Amino acid sequence: MLNLANLADLAHVHLLLNHFPTIGTILGLGLLLLSFIRKNEHLRKVSFEVIFLIALATFPVYVSGAAAAEALKGAAGVSAAAITAHNDAALGSFIMMEITGFFAWLALWRMRRIGRMTTGLTYTVLLLLVLTVAAVARAANMGGDIRHPEIEGGQYAGLFGSSGSAPGLISAAGIKDYVLQHPYVWPTCETLHFIGMSLMFGVLMIVNLRLVGWLRGMSFASVHRLLPFGLMGFGINFITGRFFFIAASEQYTQNVAFHWKVVLLMLAGVSYLVLTVYDEAWTLPASAQAPWPGKILGASALVLSVGVMYFGRMLPFIGNAF
Numbered sequence: 001m002l003n004l005a006n007l008a009d010l011a012h013v014h015l016l017l018n019h020f021p022t023i024g025t026i027l028g029l030g031l032l033l034l035s036f037i038r039k040n041e042h043l044r045k046v047s048f049e050v051i052f053l054i055a056l057a058t059f060p061v062y063v064s065g066a067a068a069a070e071a072l073k074g075a076a077g078v079s080a081a082a083i084t085a086h087n088d089a090a091l092g093s094f095i096m097m098e099i100t101g102f103f104a105w106l107a108l109w110r111m112r113r114i115g116r117m118t119t120g121l122t123y124t125v126l127l128l129l130v131l132t133v134a135a136v137a138r139a140a141n142m143g144g145d146i147r148h149p150e151i152e153g154g155q156y157a158g159l160f161g162s163s164g165s166a167p168g169l170i171s172a173a174g175i176k177d178y179v180l181q182h183p184y185v186w187p188t189c190e191t192l193h194f195i196g197m198s199l200m201f202g203v204l205m206i207v208n209l210r211l212v213g214w215l216r217g218m219s220f221a222s223v224h225r226l227l228p229f230g231l232m233g234f235g236i237n238f239i240t241g242r243f244f245f246i247a248a249s250e251q252y253t254q255n256v257a258f259h260w261k262v263v264l265l266m267l268a269g270v271s272y273l274v275l276t277v278y279d280e281a282w283t284l285p286a287s288a289q290a291p292w293p294g295k296i297l298g299a300s301a302l303v304l305s306v307g308v309m310y311f312g313r314m315l316p317f318i319g320n321a322f
Contacts, residue, residue, distance in 0.1 A: 055101025196236030203230030211298030
C-alpha cells in the first residue's frame, strides 16, 4: 500500500510522474504550433488549457522529486553531484513552467473577456513555452544521469563549490542557505503567504458564491474580472511557498497533510480553469440563478479552497512537522 510519508514510496511516485512535464510541454507546444498552421483559434485555446493543466501537474512531480533526492542520499552507485545538478535544473524548469502556465491562463481569461485571442499574449506564451520545453528537457536529461556511477566526479563535479551551489544558476542550496541564515526571511514570507492566501480565497469566495446562488445582485461577468487578482494571490503563495519548501524540504516531503494540500491545490486549480472558460456562467445576468452544473462547480471549488487552507494549517499537527 502506498505510504506518502515514506521516502521510498514517494521516489516510486516520482518515477511514475516525472515524464508528465516533458511530454505535456511538448504536446502543448505541438498543439500551439498546429493552431498557427491551421489558423484555428479553438485549437489554440485547447493548447493553452493543456499548458495550464501541465503546470498544475508539475507540482507533485517537483515535490516527489525532492523526496526521491532525499531517499537516494548516500546510496551506492548514485552521483551526489548529479542529484544536486538535477535538483537545481528541476527548480528552474518548475518556475518556468508555472510562469508559462500563468500566461496561458491569462490568455484564456482575456479571450473570455473580449471574445478573441490577443496576439501579444499568444506570442508571449509561445516564447515562454519554447524556453520551458528546453528547461524541462535539460532537467529530465540530468535526472537520467543520477543512476550512472561512471559520472561520479565527472561532468557534474566541477559545477559545485563548497556551498553545493552552481554559480550563475538557480541554486536550491543557495536559496536554503539564504533563508536559514537571515532570520527576517521566514516571517516575511509567512506574512506575504497569508496576504496571498487571503487574496486568492477572497476572490474564490466571491466568484463561487455567485455561482452557488448568493450575491445575485452581480452578473457573473462582473465577478469574472476579479479572477486575475486571485491568481496574483496564488503567485505570491507560490513564491513564498518555494522558500518554505526549499529551506525545510524534509518537513514537507514526509508530511501527509502537505501531500493532501498539494492534491487539493491541483483540483482547485482545475476548477479555476473551468471558472475561467465556463460558457454557461459567462452569460449569467444579475439576479439569475446559475444552472446546476455551475452550482456544483461553485460549491466544490469552495470546499477545495477550504481544504487547501485546512491542510496547510494542519502541517504541524497531522504531519508532525515544525
